[in-house]
Amino acid sequence: MPPKAKAAGKAKGPAKRKLAEEFPPGEVLTDTAKKTWKLGTPIGQGGFGLLYLASDNTPKAVGPDAPYVIKVEPSDNGPLFSELKFYMRAAKPELIGTWIKSRKLKYLGVPKYWGSGLHEKGGKRYRFMVMDRFGTDLQKKFEEGGKRFPRKLVLQLGLRLLDILEYIHDHEYVHADVKASNLLLSHKNPNQVYLVDYGLAYRYSPEGVPKEYKEDPKKCHDGTIEFTSIDAHHGVSPSRRGDLEILGYCMIQWLCSRLPWEDKLQDPVYVRDSKIRCRSNIRDFMKSCFTTGHEPEEMIKFMEEVKTLEYTDKPDYAKLRSILQQGLKSAGATDDDRLDFSVSAGPSSVKAPKRKKAAEKEGSNDETDSAPAKKRRPAQKKEVNGVKKTSVRKTSVKKSSPKKPIREMETPTSPKAEVKKSRGRPKKTA
Template sequence: MPAKPKAAGKGRGPAKRKLAEEFPPGEILTDTAKKCWKLGTPVGQGGFGLLYLANENATQAVGAAAPYVIKVEPSDNGPLFTELKFYMRAAKPDLIESWRKSRKLKYLGVPKYCGSGLHDKGGSRYRFMVMDRFGTDLQKKFEESGKKFSHKLVLQLGLRLLDILEYIHEHEYVHADIKASNLLLSYKDPNQVYLVDYGLAYRYSPEGTLKEYKEDPKRCHDGTIEFTSIDAHKGVAPARRGDLEILGYCMIQWLCGRLPWEDNLMDPNYVRDCKIKCRENVEEFMKKCFSTENKPDEMVRFIEEVKSLGYNDKPDYQKLRSILRDGLKAIGAKDDDKLDFSVSVNGAGPSSVKAPKRKKEVEKEESVETDGSPAKKRKAPQKKGVNGVKMGSPKKAAPKMPRAKKAAPTAPSPNKPVAESKPPPAKRGRGRPKKNS
């Protein structure tokens, strides 16, 4: 009998990670600032960790309307540590607020770091992180909308994400896994969207020193297969242009309902080659996604602008915003800060057509779910959730498939020390860029 294929990310150590013990409601955790947090009931499981409702008032019971959640994992596991590094370096409340004011933004969709620490129980040590509670994720909204968002909504989401990505990039990180299931609506204001899940966040410019372009066959296809960048398909560490390439794929999928390579997500080389062809001929790419009369010209301009970036080039975020705003003007709309998910697209209601299983979902059925590993699994649509995790049940996540990055500009970039070579063959086991501590 043939052996089962490896689950994503299992080839580089994660398989030996321990599972988290479930704590009883009322357990008190003390963070590094000596602040006490009281746990409520667990609301989800992410492979090796648990997510709990929480309250900062240790004297009161934690109710269903608790404003915080706490993620807990065994301390020797890596995923939560990686995410914590990002939050502690780049998501402190004062940093986010200062940026918001300087850019005159109504809000910035980056979750704030609330606290973290270590907790000993039953002879084991656990790491925990406190974060704001969020509402539903956009993947659920996408499914409910018949797998299409309105043109106006997509452009608004794109503008919010450009704000988020510029902030992250200016603080030396790239996210590398932008997608609907990692975009959560605010628990208090459904017109605000936040980018979460920084388990694959990569510090591309530690202390201002940019990483060199280098292809690593062992890390091919890291990320979520349908959205990952061409760079990631080649095993190159994430860069700023990759985040923008991924955003482009997301917006196109939200507009047309399906990317051309979604017919064969089980073959990462096929997906990679399709993306390379689409990059080489953007107009043909658009024809595969849209009818001639409905082709969004701003998407062509957006893809072409991102395509022109070298590996270490700094994106022109304002130009990209202008492109999306031009798209709003072209359809007679304006960015009114209201995210309307109720608008029917071509009369579409909840889709009755099932999309093919993603590779990560197939692998998920064959392995234990993870929550932030080198090949982190992702959230699937939830009936009702807290921070994108289904209430009262384990967190559904599709494995984090390797990312692919947008191909380099037509002309070689001076920032690219190594010429991009022919993509290496795909590997079954997934990896991720080496973490920067």
């Protein structure tokens, strides 16, 4: 009898959360500012919420070109509420607009928060949030291009992400989960990229007072294991230097196809120790990534600059931009605001051997608190035109995964958007 009771307890986490019921097209929701929104057809499901096309023009039916999406979850669930904290504090359209003008930017790749509220139907309460609509994610582009991006594109993405991270950091938050699958192209402009999924966003400096460095064994290895920072491997809450370290790993992988520790992602201690060794000698690290030579000097300089940062230091974003811009110049390219994903011939690194299917030795993808090493994410099903398809996604290690980014499923007339589960989050500060 005792063993049975024990087994039953293991499943208590996900069982307590409810799946969202599907609303019919035309359902009207009223947000906290008394603005009304009309739901269109559902275009995806993530975690325990549904994603709908939406419009603020309630007299008319919501068409396929609707500019917004609305995520709806049962109000008893916590994931959407957690992410709302970031959007309500840091992603209001007027805040983003003021920043763009003050920095003389053409755009800023932070999704805008348009509204949220509670909705009652059939005696049940639901929480909803209104967001921008996006297109396909960069992980799909990366895989379509043979797991490599051209150097010019990588440096352009790095520059856009420095803009994004500087804004987020200036508003007291860090992202903690930068990666290709959390970067979405604009629905209307394929040359604009947005960083989504703030399920791990952490308020590192509430009221301007930075959190102190503190290791917590319960938080070890939070995030996406191949990219997460050395701090995260030690159980330290996310920081600005951690976001930039993660960005560096992403750019290096985009250039050379894989990182040296990707052969043993199921072992988080091995991954952590590999990153520590690589940080101790960045030039050798780059040689291990670009085994045919041609290691880009700007990435060595970028990682060396990040290495100098202390936990609470404010990064020199201008210097980091200068490093990437110099890389563009040495490559004979300019930042022309066009994102070209086509990979030219000519090797920059040895093509990586194929990784084992992520379905083997897989940890659960459920939203539960668990041991640090949930090794690889199982094959997930995506809907394309109503048909479920199985695909293998990037490996991650997480504690709890309440959130998915907003993106659209593929249809004959629109790009893909899907909602992706976030990794385990450090304790948030309200």
